[in-house]
Amino acid sequence: MTESLPTIGGLKDKIGVEWPLGVYEIEKGMIRRFVQAIEDPNPLWQDEEYAARSQYGGIVAPPTFIMTIGFEQIQKLLAASSGTLLHGSTELECYQPLRAGNVITATAKVANIRERPGKMGKMTFITFGISYQNQRQELVAKCRQMVISY
Amino acid sequence: MTGQLYYQDIAVGDEITPLVKQPTSRQLVMWAGASGDFNPIHYDKDLALSRGLPGVIVPGQLAGCFLGQLITDWIGDGGRLKKLSLSYKGMNLPGKTLTCRGRVTKKYLEDSEHYLVCSLWVEGAAGEKTITGTAVVTLPSRG
Incomplete structure (x- = not known):
């Protein structure tokens, strides 16, 4: 699906246009690798018996997990034409x-672009709006990501 | 996990139990693999220095996930994180201690759910705030 991503130079013409970031099958192993990386031992994320007795009835991902989904595609897109990429902000709703077994479709649009001079040259501030739907077309989360390119 | 927190247990101004983290370069590698974020400023020191950075820096979202853990540890299995806003203000370096902190700024009822708003921040080794944020959570109610 990456072939349909716009290039950074073309992003200004794409404000508000949606494009697919990908379809992600959320597996237990994926959640386990994520919580091992962030060192979060909460049994809700890994212990099937514990999670089955909780209000969730099974393993769920930490709420922050979803903000990494599809963001790697945005990084890849911007890295092709950026010197340096910094992350400015994240707003997650x-x-x-997010449950193990969910199939998530991530869709992105460019919400806005601002440019201003910085000490390392021109800096571009790009805000993306990403929405996440499950296999039943229910909205699971929305995330706004602001990235700084210079 | 400790006992479940309830809406009635909380007053505006209450402090969230802090969470201390010490990200290592190994953790940055694990994060890259788990998140798919292969931005070289998080693993290539020479490149990071050439771009005017103080060295390899901790990904903002990794430290943001520490703030997520601060919240989910505190609200327990019965609470829900509804919104999390993060502003990456400063650089965190691997090997340095980070302290995740937060404070309750508001509580309210809406559509029979019990909400708290918390202000959050990551404190670097020198006490500077490298990330600031806000969380909106719901908690169960007693009775």
């Missing part, structure tokens, strides 16, 4: 827990 969660509507449903």
Whole structure:
């Protein structure tokens, strides 16, 4: 699906246009690798018996997990034409827990672009709006990501 | 996990139990693999220095996930994180201690759910705030 991503130079003409970032099948192993990386031992994320007895009835991902989904595609897009990429901000809204077994479709649009001179040359501030739907077309989360390119 | 926190247990101004983290370069590698974020400023020191950075820096979202853990540890299995806003203000370097902190700024009822708003921040080794943020959570109610 990456062939349909716009290039950074073309992003200004794409404000508001949606494009697919990918379809992600959320597996237990994926959640386990993520929580091992962030060193979060909460049994809700890994212990099937514990999670089955909780209000969730099974393993869920930490709410922050979803903000990494599809973001690697945005980074890849911007890296092709950026010197340096920094992350400016994240705004995450969660509507449903993300469960192992969910199939998530991530869709992005460019919300806005600003440019201003900085000490390392021209800096471009790009805000993306990403929405995440599950296999039942229910909205699971929305995330706004602001990235700084210079 | 400690006992479940309830809406009635909380007052505006209450402090969230802090969470201390010490990200290592090994953790940055694990994060890159788990998140798919292969931005070289998080693993290539020479490149990071050439771009005017103080060295390899901790990915903002990794430290943001520490703030997520601060919240989910505190609200327990019965609470829900509804919104998390993060602003990456400063650089965190691997090997340095980070302290995740937060404070309750507001509580309210809406559509029979019990909400808290918390202000959050990551404190670097020198006490500077490298990330600031806000969380909106719901908690169960007693009775």
